[in-house]
Amino acid sequence: MTAPVQLNILTREQGEPTGSDTAIVSVPGRWYVPLGAERAFLAQQAGIDLREISERMAADMGERLHHAQWTVTGDPELVKSLGAVHDCVTCRAGMDQALAYLRERPDSEVAVGHLWWA
């Protein structure tokens, strides 16, 4: 298990955020490159993908992205504490799904995002 990685997605939006929500996505294989017996995390690729995901999630909810903070981890306890920030039906369902995903794939990781709207 690797240490959690945090990625911040910034935009040009000024002023205070108007609201926020959380999201959890599974981590695609292209975010890693094999490094001997280990694997290295490609933060740049993850950043590019997470920006796109964040912008799309904002648009899908009729919002504009202010900024987003993502944590990549395979630790169910960390997923629980990060995902509990926004306690709505959708977020709870997303967290249950993510925890089941991690249970079924012991070496996998998910990205837990906190997205703020402009």
Ligand SMILES: [Zn+2]
């Ligand atoms: Zn929510």
